[in-house]
Amino acid sequence: MNKNLFFACSVIVAGLLGYATYLALKVAPTEATMGDVQRIFYCHVPAAMTGFTMFFVNFLASVVYLWKRSARADALAVSAAEVGVVFCTVVLITGPIWARYAWGKWWVWDMRLTTTLVLWLLYLSYLVMRRSSEAGSTAVMAAALAVFAFLDVPIVYMANRWFRTNHPQPMIGTSSLDPQMAHVLYINMLAFFLFGCLIYWFRYGLERTAQKVAAIHVRRAGVGTTAMMALPAMFFLQFQPPPPHHVDPHVYLYGAYFAAWTIYFLYLLLLSNRLFKLKKEEAELH
Amino acid sequence: MELQPGKFYVLRGENGAGKSTLLRMIAGLSEPTEGSITIFSLPSRDARARMGYMAHAPLLYDELSGMENLRFFARLYGIPSDAPLQDAIRRVGLDPALPRRVGQYSQGMRQRLSLARAIFHSPELLLLDEPFSNVDPESAAEIARLLGAMRSAGATILLVTHQVGLLASMADEFLLLSAGRLVDRGAMRGVHT
Amino acid sequence: MTTPGMSLSIAKLTANNVRKDLRLEWRSRDVLNSMLFFAGLVVIIFSFTVEPTAEESRRIAGGLIWIAFLFSTTMALNQSWARELRNGVLDAYRVAPAPPEAMFLGKCLANFLFVLMLECLMAPLFVIFYNLSAVGPAWQLVIIFLLGTWALVVNGTFFAVMSIRTRSRELMLPLLLLPVSIPAVVSMVTATTLVLSGEASPAAQIKLLAVYCVVYTTACLLLFETVLNAE
Numbered sequence: 001m002n003k004n005l006f007f008a009c010s011v012i013v014a015g016l017l018g019y020a021t022y023l024a025l026k027v028a029p030t031e032a033t034m035g036d037v038q039r040i041f042y043c044h045v046p047a048a049m050t051g052f053t054m055f056f057v058n059f060l061a062s063v064v065y066l067w068k069r070s071a072r073a074d075a076l077a078v079s080a081a082e083v084g085v086v087f088c089t090v091v092l093i094t095g096p097i098w099a100r101y102a103w104g105k106w107w108v109w110d111m112r113l114t115t116t117l118v119l120w121l122l123y124l125s126y127l128v129m130r131r132s133s134e135a136g137s138t139a140v141m142a143a144a145l146a147v148f149a150f151l152d153v154p155i156v157y158m159a160n161r162w163f164r165t166n167h168p169q170p171m172i173g174t175s176s177l178d179p180q181m182a183h184v185l186y187i188n189m190l191a192f193f194l195f196g197c198l199i200y201w202f203r204y205g206l207e208r209t210a211q212k213v214a215a216i217h218v219r220r221a222g223v224g225t226t227a228m229m230a231l232p233a234m235f236f237l238q239f240q241p242p243p244p245h246h247v248d249p250h251v252y253l254y255g256a257y258f259a260a261w262t263i264y265f266l267y268l269l270l271l272s273n274r275l276f277k278l279k280k281e282e283a284e285l286h
Numbered sequence: 287m288e289l290q291p292g293k294f295y296v297l298r299g300e301n302g303a304g305k306s307t308l309l310r311m312i313a314g315l316s317e318p319t320e321g322s323i324t325i326f327s328l329p330s331r332d333a334r335a336r337m338g339y340m341a342h343a344p345l346l347y348d349e350l351s352g353m354e355n356l357r358f359f360a361r362l363y364g365i366p367s368d369a370p371l372q373d374a375i376r377r378v379g380l381d382p383a384l385p386r387r388v389g390q391y392s393q394g395m396r397q398r399l400s401l402a403r404a405i406f407h408s409p410e411l412l413l414l415d416e417p418f419s420n421v422d423p424e425s426a427a428e429i430a431r432l433l434g435a436m437r438s439a440g441a442t443i444l445l446v447t448h449q450v451g452l453l454a455s456m457a458d459e460f461l462l463l464s465a466g467r468l469v470d471r472g473a474m475r476g477v478h479t
Numbered sequence: 480m481t482t483p484g485m486s487l488s489i490a491k492l493t494a495n496n497v498r499k500d501l502r503l504e505w506r507s508r509d510v511l512n513s514m515l516f517f518a519g520l521v522v523i524i525f526s527f528t529v530e531p532t533a534e535e536s537r538r539i540a541g542g543l544i545w546i547a548f549l550f551s552t553t554m555a556l557n558q559s560w561a562r563e564l565r566n567g568v569l570d571a572y573r574v575a576p577a578p579p580e581a582m583f584l585g586k587c588l589a590n591f592l593f594v595l596m597l598e599c600l601m602a603p604l605f606v607i608f609y610n611l612s613a614v615g616p617a618w619q620l621v622i623i624f625l626l627g628t629w630a631l632v633v634n635g636t637f638f639a640v641m642s643i644r645t646r647s648r649e650l651m652l653p654l655l656l657l658p659v660s661i662p663a664v665v666s667m668v669t670a671t672t673l674v675l676s677g678e679a680s681p682a683a684q685i686k687l688l689a690v691y692c693v694v695y696t697t698a699c700l701l702l703f704e705t706v707l708n709a710e
Contacts, residue, residue: 035513066705121658129658132645140709143701148634151698152659155691159662198514303556313574316710335576344573349506349563350499361495403571 006201013194018276019192020184021257030099035211037249040256042184046117046192047260049091054084054196055119055150058126062146065139074139075207077146078130083200086267088120089190090260097256099198101249118156199268206271210278291410291443294437296404297446299463305446306342308338308463309413312444313339319361326412335363335410338404339409342415344388344396352384352391352399355404363407374406375399379428393420403431405436413435414445418452489581496585497592503562504593514558518551519604526608532578533696536609541671544605546709547666549631553653556635559590560643569643573708583703591632591661598624614677623674623681627667628690630695634659637699663691 026043061077095113096106108115126149130142197253289295290322297305298409310316312323314330325333340455346355375382378398382407388396397420406411412433418426426449447453450460462470506513525543559595563569574581605611613620635656642651666688670681 066702118658118661121661125654129641129651130646134644134646137644137709141644141706144692144706145641147702148659148698149697151694152662153693154633155662155687158687158690172510210496315570315573334574336572339571339574341567341570343567345567346505347568349503349562352501354499356609357496359500359571359575361492362577364576385530461557 009198009201012145013191013198016187017193017195018187019078023184024188025253029178029180031257035249035250037098037101037277040094040254042188043192043257043260044094044098046090046189047087047094047183048112049090049189049195050118051084051087052255053121053193054080054087054124054200055153058084058123058152059201062143065143066147069140071139071211072208075204075211076195077143078127079200079207081126081146081205083196083203085120085123085127086199086263087125087196088116090263091116092120093263094256095261097252097259101252114157115153119149121152123151125149145232163195193266199264199271206278291442292437292440293458294433294453294456295445296442296446296450296457296460298450298460298464298468303463303465305463306415308440309339309444309446313337313413321462335407336410338407338409340400340412340417342413342419343378344400345400346388346396346403346413348389349387351387352380354396355388355399356384356403359403360406364472365407370406373401376444377432378402379425394422397421398425398429403446408441410417410441412445413441414443414447416447417445418449430456439472454463483569484493488583489578492577492581493584493588495529495574495584496582496608497588500586500589501592504589512552514555514593514597515600515651518547518573518601521547521550522601522604522608526591537610537614537675539574540605540609540611543609544602544671545627545668547605547663548594548598548628551601552594552628552631552635552688553656555594555597556590556632556639556656557649557652559586559636559639564643569707577706579707581700583640586657587633587636590636591629594628594632613675615674615681616673619674619681619685620671623667623670623688624683624694626685627663629694630663630688631656631660633692633696633699637703637706640703659695661689666691679707 020042024039028039028042030036030038058080061073061080065073065077087235092113095116100106118151126142128146129145130138296309311318312325312330314334317443323330330337332346344353345418347358350358352375353371357368360371372407375384378400378401380395380398384399388399391399397417401414402447404414414433417429421429432454433443433445437456438456445457447455459471461468529539556589560569563572572579597658627668635652636657638652638655642648645651666684668689670684673679673681696698
């Protein structure tokens with residue numbers, strides 16, 4: 001992992017994220033029925049897309065592992081599952097916050113929410129199983145479980161067709177989404193997807209390190225990541241306090257964004273912690 | 287490391303040297319971290335039908351009778367009738383009826399039943415992990431004679447044991463393992479560990 | 480040299496395994512009795528806590544019955560490889576030339592029969608305690624129960640093998656089984672409720688259960704050997 005490349009990418013992604021968040025919170029037109037709270041959309045949908053993509057990557061990596069038994073494939077698989085679960089958590093937290101304000105209920109058993117919840121449970125069980133399995137058998141069993149988990153996705157989709165859906169119908173790609181909103185959405189999707197890829201890259205590097213205990217490049221990459229964490233915060237702090245008569249929706253709006261970023265931040269903290277532990281281990285070995 | 291067919295090999299070494307692990311790898315139960323194992327020019331998992339494995343633990347169902355155990359495992363090897371089983375039981379020195387549950391057997395009996403299971407399909411390669419450990423001296427000598435007879439009939443035998451003296455005359459070669467490596471091989475050189 | 484007349488057909492091997500499992504179950508009847516007692520207790524406790532009218536009961540009984548079955552099935556499945564583990568017999572299986580899929584199928588069938596027996600005990604108790612009567616065609620319930628039970632048992636047996644190589648085995652099985660089974664459980668419950676209340680035909684749910692069973696039975700058979708030999 002080239003440290004300069006990683007650092008450069010971190011800066012670019014941080015800038016893009018800041019810009020995307022600014023667009024979402026200030027520039028995008030206010031939605032007619034739901035008001036400002038709808039802006040959670042720009043954080044919620046990209047997280048869903050990134051999360052599901054990660055799960056698909058996990059499936060591919062697991063199949064490759066079962067075929068080739070390469071440690072690299074296993075590292076790709078576990079990293080994808082972890083990052084996917086993080087983004088899925090964001091979806092499951094921002095979704096209900098939005099729903100509570102928009103429809104009055106924290107949770108409804110509709111198609112998309114249920115599918116996301118099931119996916120989250122599946123991959124969480126994947127991660128738990130990896131942690132408690134005996135060494136030597138972990139990678140093979142996890143890969144088998146990953147195949148099972150992914151086979152469930154179309155089945156869950158079919159099952160959910162019988163549920164009434166309160167979920168907003170997909171507006172992506174149809175003319176019913178305001179072009180300005182679509183523009184903001186696409187930028188956010190790109191930004192969060194790249195953010196996800198960056199974390200994935202970092203996590204993958206960590207995994208390979210744990211596999212080889214050679215922490216040099218990863219240590220340096222950690223610096224870039226920490227720097228990247230600071231940049232979006234700068235854009236956040238620039239927002240003016242909302243005018244008093246709009247207090248309600250904005251509490252929810254910012255609450256959702258805050259929750260999302262706390263989750264990302266905590267995960268990055270967790271990774272950095274693991275990184276320092278590996279660094280110590282490596283120092284002891286030399 | 288290469289082994290010739292039709293010979294009797296004894297694996298020796300101190301505890302923890304990796305003798306049982308090596309046997310497990312040859313039997314196809316563990317994967318080696320480096321290198322590969324071929325038996326009769328096949329990977330170990332494909333040679334299962336021609337191999338007999340006797341582990342250190344008896345690996346039998348306590349709740350079934352001796353005969354039921356053997357019959358069950360015989361089906362796994364595709365043996366449809368009882369005749370080879372009766373033969374094997376007699377050869378290891380057990381009473382052919384075996385009505386009681388294995389849970390009630392002595393250690394020595396369980397060991398011999400496990401041996402019977404390893405030989406009832408007349409394997410070309412026999413892998414044995416400490417077959418003499420719970421057996422009295424006369425029975426041990428009987429079993430050693432049985433193994434010698436099998437070797438003469440053309441089988442290859444690979445045996446792990448601490449009781450080398452018993453096999454001094456019968457074994458073709460002794461392999462000494464230490465800390466996971468093969469350090470010495472050759473005919474017996476006096477009684478020492 | 481192989482013994483003449485050697486046959487390793489999957490059907491015969493599966494039957495061999497089922498026979499062995501049934502014989503083992505019969506020999507240790509205490510496990511059987513405890514499971515039956517446990518199943519009965521679950522039904523009774525549910526009846527204590529929820530006391531609906533006949534109309535209400537048709538709506539919720541589907542969910543309650545399947546929750547009770549899930550509980551009992553998980554307990555039964557946890558036991559399924561216990562004997563193999565206790566006697567350390569799995570290594571002897573892996574060394575034998577018989578294809579491991581036969582062992583898996585045999586174990587699944589044995590578990591399936593065992594769980595069906597539990598259900599046959601619990602279902603009448605539910606009918607009694609909740610004054611249940613099906614408005615829709617009751618024969619459909621039989622199909623739903625058969626498919627639903629197989630869906631749980633096939634994955635449960637597979638995950639039970641996986642749990643062998645993990646810490647906290649008894650916890651790992653439900654943890655792995657439940658998320659994967661969600662669509663199947665949803666279908667079972669919906670279908671049962673539809674039949675009991677007679678609202679609509681459960682054809683779609685039954686189709687989904689069938690698809691689920693086919694997909695996962697195939698997946699289990701293909702991946703069993705891999706998981707068994709993961710060392």
